[in-house]
Amino acid sequence: MEIKVGDIVARKSHQFDLLFKVTEITHNQIVYLYGEDVRLIADAPYDDLVLVDENERQKRQRTDREKVDHSYRLFRQDYQLIRQKNEYHATGGYTNNAEFFQIPGRVLHIDGDPNYLKKCLMLYEKIGIPVYGVYCHEKEMPEKIDGLLEKYRPDILVITGHDAYSKSKGKITELKAYRHSRHFAQTVRQARKKFPHLDQLVIFAGACQSHFESLIRAGANYASSPSRVNIHALDPVYIVAKISFTPFDERINVWDVLRNTLTGEKGLGGIETKGVLRTGMPYQRLVIEEEKGDL
Known part of the structure; x- marks a missing residue:
């Protein structure tokens, strides 16, 4: 059957390991591909695809959902343990009946792919993490990061999108051989000029095969x-979730x-790295709900 733009395909040369959507077919039969579940843009000869x-x-989607659900269950178990521990400390060993509230770390997630960003934002919402999502092409991130940090003032910054190592462009140790690692690194350095302390702004950066x-x-x-492997589209969220819900006075292994x-x-x-969660009391229902609406 003829392969067309929009079709879902796999690569023979990679033992059909990943599913891709076809985004473009050139006149010389080179096909550009977009990863369904991993943050990867690739190209392949037409004859290599099925x-x-x-x-x-x-x-494949059921298998991926099972992996995502497993990670979510692990996170929920961790979260319940953290909350019980925080409740114990906040109430003086359960001797005080006053209700407490928690303020998780606020996230700015900058993504070079709007579709992956949408998936991540849905998971942030499900977990309960306050987040601002911004779509931005990887090459523009270093120029725009200052303004975005000034506008959103996050506790945690996520810089991700697409990346890939190309053997034809250089050695695996050379930054020039990567699609967008250089732009991610420049963005991180620019953010660190504004927030030099590693615990003042927690940063996750990178995508598939990044340096x-x-x-x-x-x-x-x-x-x-x-190990220069592909990462799942949702991996940054689970890293951020652990940081966001760990108290600021605790280090995270x-x-x-x-x-x-x-992955x-x-x-x-x-x-x-230290966590960023803060606990307070007393709990004022109307005030807290209004604040959540502003996040």
Whole structure:
């Protein structure tokens, strides 16, 4: 069957490992591809592609949903433990009956892909994290980051989109061989000029196959991708969730952050970081609900 723009395909040369949507077919039969579940834009010869039927697509989608649900359940377990611990401390060991409230870390999520951003925003909402989502092309991020930080004043910054390593452009250690790692690193450095302290603004940066070392050196707390593998579209959200709901006076072990992600330590890494959650009392229902409406 003929492959057309909009079709879902897989690559023979990669053992049909990922599903892609066809976004463009050139006159010389090079096909541009957009990852369905991973943050990856790729290209492939027309002859390397096979159409994926609806049954196979649904089967893959079910498997992906199961992974996402598993990560969400792990996060909810962690969150309940954190909340119980915070409640115990806030009430003096349950000796005080006063209700308390919590202010999780506020997130600015800048994404080079509007569709992935939409998926992430839905998960932020489901988890209960206050977030501002901004679509911005990766090349424009370094120029726009100052204005966005000034406008939204986040506790946590997410810088992501598309990336990929190209062997034909250089060695795996060379930044020039990556699609957008340089732009991510420039954006992180610019953000660190404004917020130099690693616990004043917590930063996640990177996408599929990103140059992990350069992003950490630039000042990111967490980044992708240590083993240059693809990361799941929702991985940044689970990293942010752990930070957002951990109290500001507690340090987060890196593994505690990575274990709830879909990709794990091959695709994600970072440094020890403090949480940003703050607890207060007494709880004033009307005031808190009004504040939530402004987030």
